[in-house]
Amino acid sequence: MAQPDLFGGPDLPKGVHVLRGFARDAAGAVLAAAEAVTGEAPFRTMQVPGGGTMSVAMSNCGRAGWVTDASGYRYSESDPLSGKPWPAMPEVIAGLARAAAETAGFPGFAPDACLINRYEPGARMGLHQDRDEQDRKQPIVSVSYGLPATFLFGGGRRSDPRIGLVLEHGDVVVWGGPARLYYHGIAPLKDGVHPMLGRQRINLTLRKAL
Ligand code: MD6
Ligand code: FE
Numbered sequence: 001m002a003q004p005d006l007f008g009g010p011d012l013p014k015g016v017h018v019l020r021g022f023a024r025d026a027a028g029a030v031l032a033a034a035e036a037v038t039g040e041a042p043f044r045t046m047q048v049p050g051g052g053t054m055s056v057a058m059s060n061c062g063r064a065g066w067v068t069d070a071s072g073y074r075y076s077e078s079d080p081l082s083g084k085p086w087p088a089m090p091e092v093i094a095g096l097a098r099a100a101a102e103t104a105g106f107p108g109f110a111p112d113a114c115l116i117n118r119y120e121p122g123a124r125m126g127l128h129q130d131r132d133e134q135d136r137k138q139p140i141v142s143v144s145y146g147l148p149a150t151f152l153f154g155g156g157r158r159s160d161p162r163i164g165l166v167l168e169h170g171d172v173v174v175w176g177g178p179a180r181l182y183y184h185g186i187a188p189l190k191d192g193v194h195p196m197l198g199r200q201r202i203n204l205t206l207r208k209a210l
Contacts, residue, residue: 012165013155013179013182014177014178015175015176015177015178015179015180016153016173016174016175016179016182017104017105017173018167018171018173019174020171022100022103022172023096023144023145023171024169024170025170027169027170027196030092030096030143031145031196031197033090037061037087037090040087041059041060041061041065041081041082041086042059042081043057043058043059043116043118044057044059044081045057048068049068049069049071049072049073054125055122055123055124056117056119056123056124057117057118057120057123058117059116060079060086060114060115061086061089061114061116062086062088062089062112062113062206063077063085063086063089063112063210064112064113064209064210065077065079065086065113066132066209067080073132074132075113075133075209075210089111089114093206094111094206096143097109097111097114097141097143097204097206098110100143100172101141101174104139104174104176106138106139106174106176109138109139109141109206110138110208111138111141111206111208112208112209112210113133113207113208113209114204114206115204115207116202116204117201117204117205119149119189119200119202120189120199121147121191121192122188122191123188124185124187124188125185127152127162127184128183128184129181129183129184130180130181130207131181133207134209135208135209136180137176138176138207138208139174139176139177140180140205140206140207141172141174141175141205141206142173142174142175142204142205142206143172143204143205144171144201144202145169145170145196145197145202146169146194146196146197146201146202147190147194147199147200148166148169148192149166149167149187149189149201150165150166150187151166151167151185152164152165152184152185152186153165153179153183153184153185154183154184155183156181158183164187169194169196189201
């Protein structure tokens with residue numbers, strides 16, 4: 001893995017914007033809203049088509065939720081656990097994502113899907129592309145809280161070199177344009193205790209999916 005250089009930090013691919021601390025002040029309100037969502041649609045670990053189980057526990061809010069099971073990855077308008085629609089996207093979450101997108105140069109972001117990821121120590125997300133969305137002109141907004149995690153990103157091919165970037169509590173990544181289909185993942189979460197969230201990392205990933 002290439003290392004960030006000593007002076008300017010890593011060279012981000014064009015289209016990737018890291019807004020350090022952008023969501024820090026909103027943490028209390030956003031995490032309370034996320035907790036209300038997971039009270040209704042609890043965190044669960046999902047099956048991947050190959051037969052394994054993801055180490056990251058997930059839930060969703062908004063019109064569409066990202067799901068995976070033995071038959072594949074897709075967006076679903078209902079929670080497979082309950083058969084009911086996903087909880088509505090709280091305005092505090094949608095508003096934060098719109099503001100982050102606008103700051104990064106993507107005005108008018110209108111997310112209809114918010115995936116909520118919970119990482120405990122050791123949980124990871126393998127290298128993947130985000131390609132289940134119909135509208136790839138809109139960016140992705142990703143909000144990180146709790147324990148720091150190393151975000152790995154590469155290029156348009158799985159074998160392209162990757163750089164690692166540590167995402168901390170309150171950091172937001174806005175990802176669009178030419179980088180929209182780049183491979184990326186999360187390295188296994190290192191153990192630690194975060195003052196607000198304890199031994200976990202919570203990530204919210206917002207997209208226009210439908
Ligand atoms: C995560 N994020 O941060 C997983 N995808 O836990 C993603 O897979 C991701 O952060 C596309 C754009 C930004 C992301
Ligand atoms: Fe992704």
